[in-house]
Amino acid sequence: MDVDLSRSLFGADVAVTPLRAVGGLETLVGNTPLIPLRRVTAHLPSTVQVLAKAEWFNPGGSIKDRPALNILRTALSQGKLHQGKRLLDSTSGNMGIAYATFGAALGIGVTLVVPANASPERIAILKALGAELILSDPSEGSDGAIRVARQMAAQQPERYFYANQYDNPANWQAHYCTTGPEIFQQTKGCVTHLVAGLGTSGTLIGAGRYLREISPNVQLIAVQPNSPFHGLEGLKHMPTAIRPAIFDESVLDQTLWVETEEAYRMARRLAQEEGLFVGISAAAAAVGALKVAEQLEGGTVVTIFPDAGYKYLSDKALWGI
């Protein structure tokens, strides 16, 4: 597996480490490291491991590179996206950054509807990557952005390919084909639980379906905000939000409802006790993964850290700075 070798520069097998051939930015998506949590898990028995998939290692900086690239490739191969058409979607930020990254690399125009209260870092990154931005009413949140994108797509079907990450099966299929198999290989088949936050739900539904097929006893656990008004950026409170068509609840074993303040505390702990400077949804996933791990006598709990903390720096309350 080139995954392990190319990441072991500081390990024993340096001499045989091949540099991964770069065929273009797209070839660098996925094969992210799986990092064990050590200090925040110190209270757990040694038979219980918690491993985090470090998705900020993707070239666009988040897990959303995987679905964005697959949505783009699928639309190109089906002829739905071609010269003269722009990709259109609504996004909270990361999916937009991923579309804009590969759109720039492949020469495809990208138009994004983003709630006007998206963090200034995100809006700046999207502009720097050349995306066209439509800012939607901040008090309508992500669902307001979805409604604007739907309307634009309906009004100008000749101008836009509406990627619709919430309903597009190429989203979860990206995780079925990459995230799921990587987790299985990196744990040598030992994964017992997968804990992930829900945004579109693509990550957990796709990776979960793969793991369930190959290892039927794997437990699939969703993390959601415990209230409709929350600070877990990137995560959805499904009971009160527009429900993504790809969200198939029957795949899941359990849902954990996480409070924003718990996740904020965990974000600071991950930074200061593990050296993992991650985003809020990663911290919420870690809260969930630890709750699961605390119930076990033995097991390998895998969780997903969708992005790094840089895009949340303007949120001073989060870091206590």
Place this chain on the structure above:
Amino acid sequence: MATIRIPTPLRPYTNGQSDLTVSGETVGQVLDSLVQQYPALRPHIFNENGELRPFVNLFIGEENINDLQGTTTPVKDGDRILLIPSIAGG
């Protein structure tokens, strides 16, 4: 009197209303009268110690109150206060 705009996820706690007229001379007083009028809002906005929860973003016009004087920011007649949610997934 100022108006305060309630974001979609909080409207179930204000009988579905999106724009409310509330009295108060500072942002803090406006919020106090708001949660007195609609007690079900309180746990979403304040923690047990009566402090604003860390993810509650309030704007007067274009300005975040954190860049003004926080909850002691004065409110004038006719000011429009926005209560802004965080951004959900995708």
